[in-house]
Amino acid sequence: xxxxxxxxxxxxxxxxxxxxxxxxxxxxxxxxxxxxxxxxxxxxxxxxxxxxxxxxxxxxxxxxxxxxxxxxxxxxxxxxxxxxxxxxxxxxxxxxxxxxxxxxxxxxxxxxxxxxxxxxxxxxxxxxxxxxxxxxxxxxxxxxxxxxxxxxxxxxxxxxxxxxxxxxxxxxxxxxxxxxxxxxxxxxxxxxxxxxxxxxxxxxxxxxxxxxxxxxxxxxxxxxxxxxxxxxxxxxxxxxxxxxxxxxxxxxxxxxxxxxxxxxxxxxxxxxxxxxxxxxxxxxxxxxxxxxxxxxxxxxxxxxxxxxxxxxxxxxxxxxxxxxxxxxxxxxxxxxxx
Amino acid sequence: xxxxxxxxxxxxxxxxxxxxxxxxxxxxxxxxxxxxxxxxxxxxxxxxxxxxxxxxxxxxxxxxxxxxxxxxxxxxxxxxxxxxxxxxxxxxxxxxxxxxxxxxxxxxxxxxxxxxxxxxxxxxxxxxxxxxxxxxxxxxxxxxxxxxxxxxxxxxxxxxxxxxxxxxxxxxxxxxxxxxxxxxxxxxxxxxxxxxxxxxxxxxxxxxxxxxxxxxxxxxxxxxxxxxxxxxxxxxxxxxxxxxxxxxxxxxxxxxxxxxxxxxxxxxxxxxxxx
Numbered sequence: 001x002x003x004x005x006x007x008x009x010x011x012x013x014x015x016x017x018x019x020x021x022x023x024x025x026x027x028x029x030x031x032x033x034x035x036x037x038x039x040x041x042x043x044x045x046x047x048x049x050x051x052x053x054x055x056x057x058x059x060x061x062x063x064x065x066x067x068x069x070x071x072x073x074x075x076x077x078x079x080x081x082x083x084x085x086x087x088x089x090x091x092x093x094x095x096x097x098x099x100x101x102x103x104x105x106x107x108x109x110x111x112x113x114x115x116x117x118x119x120x121x122x123x124x125x126x127x128x129x130x131x132x133x134x135x136x137x138x139x140x141x142x143x144x145x146x147x148x149x150x151x152x153x154x155x156x157x158x159x160x161x162x163x164x165x166x167x168x169x170x171x172x173x174x175x176x177x178x179x180x181x182x183x184x185x186x187x188x189x190x191x192x193x194x195x196x197x198x199x200x201x202x203x204x205x206x207x208x209x210x211x212x213x214x215x216x217x218x219x220x221x222x223x224x225x226x227x228x229x230x231x232x233x234x235x236x237x238x239x240x241x242x243x244x245x246x247x248x249x250x251x252x253x254x255x256x257x258x259x260x261x262x263x264x265x266x267x268x269x270x271x272x273x274x275x276x277x278x279x280x281x282x283x284x285x286x287x288x289x290x291x292x293x294x295x296x297x298x299x300x301x302x303x304x305x306x307x308x309x310x311x312x313x314x315x316x317x318x319x320x321x322x323x324x325x326x327x328x329x330x331x332x333x334x335x336x337x338x
Numbered sequence: 339x340x341x342x343x344x345x346x347x348x349x350x351x352x353x354x355x356x357x358x359x360x361x362x363x364x365x366x367x368x369x370x371x372x373x374x375x376x377x378x379x380x381x382x383x384x385x386x387x388x389x390x391x392x393x394x395x396x397x398x399x400x401x402x403x404x405x406x407x408x409x410x411x412x413x414x415x416x417x418x419x420x421x422x423x424x425x426x427x428x429x430x431x432x433x434x435x436x437x438x439x440x441x442x443x444x445x446x447x448x449x450x451x452x453x454x455x456x457x458x459x460x461x462x463x464x465x466x467x468x469x470x471x472x473x474x475x476x477x478x479x480x481x482x483x484x485x486x487x488x489x490x491x492x493x494x495x496x497x498x499x500x501x502x503x504x505x506x507x508x509x510x511x512x513x514x515x516x517x518x519x520x521x522x523x524x525x526x527x528x529x530x531x532x533x534x535x536x537x538x539x540x541x542x543x544x545x546x547x548x549x550x551x552x553x554x555x556x557x558x559x560x561x562x563x564x565x566x567x568x569x570x571x572x573x574x575x576x577x578x579x580x581x582x583x584x585x586x587x588x589x590x591x592x593x594x595x596x597x598x599x600x601x602x603x604x605x606x607x608x609x610x611x612x613x
Binding site: 053056057058078081082084086088089091092094096097101105106108109110111137154157 | 351352360363364367368370371374375378379443444445447448449450451452453454458
């Protein structure tokens with residue numbers, strides 16, 4: 001058997017896992033380079049959580065191989081556990097205890113010496129902006145704070161690989177942005193991260209590589225830009241109230257990208273596919289339309305959503321009703337992972 | 339921290355002694371965590387301490403006058419070992435509920451993805467619950483003394499009674515741990531607890547002499563473990579010809595050993611299946 005490739009923190013090959021007749025994972029392959037972020041994108045029930053549970057030693061795979069930091073998750077589960085952190089939708093914090101107590105308990109359970117636990121907990125409380133509430137019971141915290149505390153708890157022993165299972169599901173937009181900042185900072189420090197999400201936007205913001213999972217299979221993978229290009233990338237859309245200006249508008253925006261604008265004459269709407277150059281194209285469009293003296297309404301950049309990716313890759317929407325003909329297993333599989 | 343990927347085959351495992359030290363320290367950390375939670379939630383304290391105190395007062399002053407108990411200490415002396423046994427059994431509700439919550443909230447999963455000893459979740463729960471049980475038993479004995487109860491069989495007898503109550507409580511904890519982890523739904527766990535713990539503790543010698551029950555019920559009451567345990571506790575606390583120690587003591591110990599042999603593996607098995 002070959003030695004592990006030291007460039008990868010996580011290597012998954014031909015991973016299968018079934019629950020009775022439901023195939024939650026059907027031959028999943030991917031690898032995560034050390035220090036990078038893999039975004040695992042897919043709808044509820046796609047198999048994301050099952051994959052994370054296998055990778056974090058919580059579930060035994062039926063077949064296939066999973067290596068984390070050079071250790072096999074089945075044969076060397078204990079060694080894997082010493083090197084990983086896990087945080088997710090379900091928080092492991094004890095709400096009756098204070099933030100500090102929660103972190104110190106987690107540190108002790110990670111076999112850190114008592115002396116270093118105190119300092120490490122204080123540092124994390126400071127870094128994650130919980131210091132002011134450190135000695136209040138965690139049940140008095142906001143949802144975002146509880147999630148940050150939970151993330152801090154998973155980082156207490158400085159894991160080199162971190163698994164985040166839908167870290168922002170259920171958070172308000174403010175909480176989500178706060179979480180993104182923290183995740184970016186972590187990655188800046190060299191932590192390898194695998195994160196699952198239902199939001200393309202989130203994967204786009206945080207991940208170096210995205211794997212799209214559906215019905216237990218990887219149906220697409222690549223950089224966020226490549227995936228977005230696959231679905232046509234960003235789309236610039238606007239309305240021209242004065243029908244007489246429609247042609248001027250089309251001429252003004254025609255050179256924005258390689259793709260030609262499409263015009264819905266009745267709706268007086270113009271759409272321009274602009275690939276991954278969204279924001280630049282938006283500014284350029286405003287400048288050109290203004291120069292041409294065209295008055296517009298509802299000028300906006302439409303970014304591709306998870307649904308767009310799914311439509312492009314599989315031909316069906318992410319949260320679609322059962323499409324028995326295409327994949328068959330939709331409804332049973334949906335019950336597995338969540 | 340440098341992370342160097344070792345080749346798959348060469349790896350150092352911690353020694354057995356190190357593993358044992360971790361298992362102990364992890365269990366103690368979990369014990370401390372569970373006790374802290376208990377102390378922080380007034381409702382838990384009310385449920386575990388105030389409720390048995392109310393039972394003492396209720397039976398002592400409301401029902402007590404109507405019940406003729408054997409022995410020289412009157413009903414209150416007859417009652418106290420019974421209440422203490424019942425308290426130990428009731429205390430295990432909390433075991434089942436707490437484990438059910440941790441299983442459904444995904445907390446147990448998170449612990450299992452950490453390097454902590456796998457046994458520590460169950461061990462820490464049982465240790466914390468037996469400490470909590472001991473505190474409650476001592477409080478109840480204090481309340482008993484205030485309303486006329488006296489140990490009549492010396493210090494050794496008193497200690498023996500508390501010890502047997504603890505062993506009994508821990509045994510019921512193992513059943514509750516299994517029930518909590520197997521059912522997992524908090525409310526069902528509570529309802530199910532009432533169904534088996536209530537009849538076992540009330541249809542026993544805990545509160546009334548079994549001779550006052552109808553014949554068919556006496557058959558059950560005389561032969562079930564709670565009666566045997568409480569008879570032995572009563573013998574140790576009160577002594578005298580009215581309360582013989584044997585065969586109740588060895589019969590109750592046999593029962594408890596049998597229950598532990600069945601339910602500890604079941605609890606461990608259901609803990610492994612969580613998730």
